[in-house]
Amino acid sequence: xxxxxxxxxxxxxxxxxxxxxxxxxxxxxxxxxxxxxxxxxxxxxxxxxxxxxxxxxxxxxxxxxxxxxxxxxxxxxxxxxxxxxxxxxxxxxxxxxxxxxxxxxxxxxxxxxxxxxxxxxxxxxxxxxxxxxxxxxxxxxxxxxxxxxxxxxxxxxxxxxxxxxxxxxxxxxxxxxxxxxxxxxxxxxxxxxxxxxxxxxxxxxxxxxxxxxxxxxxxxxxxxxxxxxxxxxxxxxxxxxxxxxxxxxxxxxxxxxxxxxxxxxxxxxxxxxxx
Numbered sequence: 001x002x003x004x005x006x007x008x009x010x011x012x013x014x015x016x017x018x019x020x021x022x023x024x025x026x027x028x029x030x031x032x033x034x035x036x037x038x039x040x041x042x043x044x045x046x047x048x049x050x051x052x053x054x055x056x057x058x059x060x061x062x063x064x065x066x067x068x069x070x071x072x073x074x075x076x077x078x079x080x081x082x083x084x085x086x087x088x089x090x091x092x093x094x095x096x097x098x099x100x101x102x103x104x105x106x107x108x109x110x111x112x113x114x115x116x117x118x119x120x121x122x123x124x125x126x127x128x129x130x131x132x133x134x135x136x137x138x139x140x141x142x143x144x145x146x147x148x149x150x151x152x153x154x155x156x157x158x159x160x161x162x163x164x165x166x167x168x169x170x171x172x173x174x175x176x177x178x179x180x181x182x183x184x185x186x187x188x189x190x191x192x193x194x195x196x197x198x199x200x201x202x203x204x205x206x207x208x209x210x211x212x213x214x215x216x217x218x219x220x221x222x223x224x225x226x227x228x229x230x231x232x233x234x235x236x237x238x239x240x241x242x243x244x245x246x247x248x249x250x251x252x253x254x255x256x257x258x259x260x261x262x263x264x265x266x267x268x269x270x271x272x273x274x275x
Contacts (some may be wrong), residue, residue: 002108008050010030012028015066016034017064019064024036038063041055052066073117077112080142085246093118095196096169098255102171103167105165107183109137112141124153129154130155131159148213150271161177165189168190175198177199182215184213194258195258197254197257200250200251207224212255219257223254226250230242
C-alpha cells in the first residue's frame with residue numbers, strides 16, 4: 001500500500017524526467033496539459049500517482065515522475081546571466097554555515113542560482129537579502145524563486161555594493177562581483193562579529209587583489225580553494241571518466257569578520273597536507 005504522503009498533489013513541483021532526453025519542471029494543476037515534442041501528458045494523469053512512477057506520453061515516450069532536488073532546481077532555472085555551478089554552491093553554503101534561521105546576504109544575485117539554494121536552506125525562519133543592480137536579471141530571479149515557492153524567504157533589493165547594505169549583524173555575505181576587494185568595508189559594516197564572508201573569482205589576478213585587501217581589513221582566517229569535479233560513465237561493464245568535465249569555474253575565497261586586525265594572522269592561510 002502506497003503512503004498517501006508519497007503521492008503527487010495539486011500544487012506540487014514535479015520533475016518529468018525522460019530516459020534519454022531533457023527533463024521538465026511543472027507545477028501540478030488539475031485540468032492542465034503539458035505539450036512537448038515527445039508527446040502530450042495530462043496533469044490529471046500525474047496527480048495522485050506515487051513519486052517515481054513511470055508514465056508515457058500520448059505518443060508512447062516514457063517519463064518518470066520525480067521530486068526535483070536542489071541541483072535540479074539550480075540547473076533548470078531560466079537565466080540571462082552566468083550562474084554558479086552546484087559544485088561551487090555546495091561548498092560555499094557549507095563553509096558559510098547557511099541553515100535554518102540564518103540571515104544571509106548576496107550581492108550580484110543574477111538569475112537566482114545561488115539565491116535558490118540559500119532560500120531553501122534558511123527556511124521560513126531565516127532570510128536571504130539579494131542585491132542586484134540589473135533590474136531585468138532580478139525580475140527573472142524573482143520569477144524563478146516564485147516557481148519553486150521560495151520567494152517568501154527572500155527580500156530582493158535594487159542596488160550595488162558601493163552604496164553599502166541596509167542590514168546589520170548578518171551571519172554571512174557572498175559577493176558575486178568582479179572586484180570584491182573594493183567593498184570589504186561595506187561587507188564588514190553589515191556582518192556580525194565573527195560572521196562569514198565569501199566570494200568567487202575567475203582569475204588569479206582578482207584573487208591577489210582580494211587577498212591583499214583582506215590582509216588590510218578586519219578579516220582573518222582567510223582560505224582560498226577551487227573545486228574540481230569529474231563524472232564517470234555509469235556503465236558497470238566499462239567504467240571510466242566521461243570525455244568532458246567541468247574543471248575550473250572559479251576560485252573561492254573565504255574569510256571571517258573580526259573586531260580588529262590580528263597582525264600575527266595577516267597573510268597566513270591554513271595549510272593542508274595528505275596526512
